[in-house]
Amino acid sequence: MKSTDHNDRRAFLKKGLGIAAVAGSVTALQAFQQDSVEETGEKVRLLSPEGEIVEIDAGYLKPIPEVHIAPDQAREGIPGRRFVMVIDLARCKNLRKCHDACEKMHHCGPEKEFLKVLKMQDNKLASPFWQPTMCFHCDEPPCVKVCPVDATYKRTDGIVLIDTDRCIGCRFCMVACPYSARTFDWSEPAFPLEVAHQHYSPETSVPAKKGTVSKCDFCPDVVRKGEMPHCVSACPNGVFYFGDENEDAVSNGEETVRLSELLRDRAGYRFLEDLGTKPRVYYLPPVNRLFPFEDDEFSNKTDHDHEN
Amino acid sequence: MKTKAHTPLEQKNAHSDTISRDLMPRPFGRLGLIWVASLVFICAVGLFFYIDQVRNGLGITAMRDYSTWGIYIANFVFFVAISLVGSLISAILKLSGARWRTPLTRISEMIAVSSIIFAAIVIVVDMGRPDRFLNVVFHARIQSPITWDVIVISTYLVISLLLLYLPLIPDLALMRDQFKGIPGWQHKLYKMLALGWNNHPEQEKILRRSERILAILIIPVAFGIHTVTSWLFATTLRPGWDSTNFGPYFVSGAFMVGAGGVIAAMYIFRTFYKLEHYITLKHFNYMARLLVLLSLVYLYFNINEYFVPAYKMKAQESAHLKELFYGSYAPLFWGVQVFGMIIPLIVLLFKWGRKPLPMFVVSIFVIVGAWFKRFLIVIPTLGHPYIPMTRVPESWQHYFPTFKEWWITAATLAGALLIVTILTRLFPIIPVAETIEEAEVAEAENRTS
Numbered sequence: 001m002k003s004t005d006h007n008d009r010r011a012f013l014k015k016g017l018g019i020a021a022v023a024g025s026v027t028a029l030q031a032f033q034q035d036s037v038e039e040t041g042e043k044v045r046l047l048s049p050e051g052e053i054v055e056i057d058a059g060y061l062k063p064i065p066e067v068h069i070a071p072d073q074a075r076e077g078i079p080g081r082r083f084v085m086v087i088d089l090a091r092c093k094n095l096r097k098c099h100d101a102c103e104k105m106h107h108c109g110p111e112k113e114f115l116k117v118l119k120m121q122d123n124k125l126a127s128p129f130w131q132p133t134m135c136f137h138c139d140e141p142p143c144v145k146v147c148p149v150d151a152t153y154k155r156t157d158g159i160v161l162i163d164t165d166r167c168i169g170c171r172f173c174m175v176a177c178p179y180s181a182r183t184f185d186w187s188e189p190a191f192p193l194e195v196a197h198q199h200y201s202p203e204t205s206v207p208a209k210k211g212t213v214s215k216c217d218f219c220p221d222v223v224r225k226g227e228m229p230h231c232v233s234a235c236p237n238g239v240f241y242f243g244d245e246n247e248d249a250v251s252n253g254e255e256t257v258r259l260s261e262l263l264r265d266r267a268g269y270r271f272l273e274d275l276g277t278k279p280r281v282y283y284l285p286p287v288n289r290l291f292p293f294e295d296d297e298f299s300n301k302t303d304h305d306h307e308n
Numbered sequence: 309m310k311t312k313a314h315t316p317l318e319q320k321n322a323h324s325d326t327i328s329r330d331l332m333p334r335p336f337g338r339l340g341l342i343w344v345a346s347l348v349f350i351c352a353v354g355l356f357f358y359i360d361q362v363r364n365g366l367g368i369t370a371m372r373d374y375s376t377w378g379i380y381i382a383n384f385v386f387f388v389a390i391s392l393v394g395s396l397i398s399a400i401l402k403l404s405g406a407r408w409r410t411p412l413t414r415i416s417e418m419i420a421v422s423s424i425i426f427a428a429i430v431i432v433v434d435m436g437r438p439d440r441f442l443n444v445v446f447h448a449r450i451q452s453p454i455t456w457d458v459i460v461i462s463t464y465l466v467i468s469l470l471l472l473y474l475p476l477i478p479d480l481a482l483m484r485d486q487f488k489g490i491p492g493w494q495h496k497l498y499k500m501l502a503l504g505w506n507n508h509p510e511q512e513k514i515l516r517r518s519e520r521i522l523a524i525l526i527i528p529v530a531f532g533i534h535t536v537t538s539w540l541f542a543t544t545l546r547p548g549w550d551s552t553n554f555g556p557y558f559v560s561g562a563f564m565v566g567a568g569g570v571i572a573a574m575y576i577f578r579t580f581y582k583l584e585h586y587i588t589l590k591h592f593n594y595m596a597r598l599l600v601l602l603s604l605v606y607l608y609f610n611i612n613e614y615f616v617p618a619y620k621m622k623a624q625e626s627a628h629l630k631e632l633f634y635g636s637y638a639p640l641f642w643g644v645q646v647f648g649m650i651i652p653l654i655v656l657l658f659k660w661g662r663k664p665l666p667m668f669v670v671s672i673f674v675i676v677g678a679w680f681k682r683f684l685i686v687i688p689t690l691g692h693p694y695i696p697m698t699r700v701p702e703s704w705q706h707y708f709p710t711f712k713e714w715w716i717t718a719a720t721l722a723g724a725l726l727i728v729t730i731l732t733r734l735f736p737i738i739p740v741a742e743t744i745e746e747a748e749v750a751e752a753e754n755r756t757s
Binding site: 111112113116118119120133142145146147148149150151166167168169170171172174175176178179180182183184185186187188210211212213272275277298299 | 364365366367369372373377434437440443444447448449452453455458543696697698
């Protein structure tokens, strides 16, 4: 597994270099021109991909530059992967750290939510619980089906993305999504200057554009670096497990578990399974909860539909 | 044909002269000018607001992430619906041999063409990125009902234009030859559009055949445009839209509002252009009966659409239905059902109801009701998503269009009326050549009997 990872990364870096060169990005090139390195004399020990401990000069240590995945490259999934998420409802206490991290990293405004934490109650006698929802990256995505211009698409790694350079803003996908996961930029989004000048990638959904649709993207840009999506790493209670269905492993940052065992033993289910959309996000039911349910200032105002 | 030859030449000419004098387009009077000026004003302000929308985004509307479709889409459905009138009068009545339809064909085709043009415009108005409109062509995905709609609406527009234009050719020739005292450009326009028509039997044969082929072709396309439009909703999983009844429900409603549109236009043109000899009480009577039939069909589909889910009251559907039946949309819902369908149905059953003025009032009920019916089809459903709407501003939960949104919508309606008005200024409202021909045939029949 490790060596494939390594190969992936190398192929991926090559690709990244290619784009950087085409884009004429001088900084990215400089980072990779090792000839110009001045040795500092300070040595560091590193673990090589082959498992050997090697010693190199600290001058060779360069941060991996942020690689820009252009919209046409973003259409291909990360090879060999099938990303999946499991959300443990027994651990959620509406801290909303996931929401805040998501909002910060995707530069969403207060009214634009890729991730919501909702008060749910199945019936009057059942206790309410908190449920984080986002794009479920369905395997039968109704949003992708209806898009007239192929602006939203399903990748081989299971992720559903949106190319806002292509989107015409008809909002049919928003209407088609039964989970209300999609958001729209009704006006010109306001960003700090450095964000506004960032190269757009469907993998980061940044910078957003007026008149187009966006949503939770499963953070493939950080997943490529071997990190967890922002909501997963932000949650202090380990509510979110993220991983790869092909590896049959998911992790919440604290523990790594077998996906199939977790879903089997904890009665994992998917939201509105009967709609046939086959979400890639699973829930573990809110039983044996870590925290008692507490209403927040908004949850009492839930509309009547969902209190039956 | 034999009897026709016996008609004294001078009498025939006198007859056809009166007809063409009566029916030739006339310059606007004072009222006409005020009418045109008001429409232009509404359109100009609407355009101004639309430019604001292009600059600042759809945020100038009341639409937000949950109510992501609003009156623009409702208005689009309305335009598509009313455009079906063209196929109803020029195709269905033609093929069923209803000869009384002659004076109504041109009016209905003009309504059809202008409303289908504005259906297309309204869709562009609703787009977040109108600058990328051509993506619909260059990146078209055939899986999307929007792509089907683009194909079928453009087909319908072409056939409707031809159905307006072809029967107009003999009239254009007539105006080219007989219409004196008009500006040179107008004469040139007629000459160019008449395509050298000179009543040659061969020309007539080609024209008749083409009209017949188009009349047959347009029927499946007409069913297509409104069925596909209904599928923009019915192909989603949303309660209130997730219905197999939607295709026929939309098509029957469209024929009904189309008939209402023709009746309103008949009344207005008859009154203002003094066409009492051509659009007679007989026409009103027949159109009333047709409207009763179409309303009954629509009533039937309404019962299917609301009664069956209301009987079951599935959790998601029930929230939607309760809001329509006795919730915040109830006054509008029952108002539309009663004034837009039940009352017209009852009034037209009586003889006094089938007179021009009551019919005009009823047809306005039908048209206004039909517009708000589309509002009720599009908007309330989006207020009932599967997930609870919490932490959103109050205005997101209850969509109500902004002033600019209303005005832009009004501008599209005014624009459609403006197109019809300009068409009637340039071309005869009633097919002249066909009316003359039919008058001669009728006269000949009288003579023999």
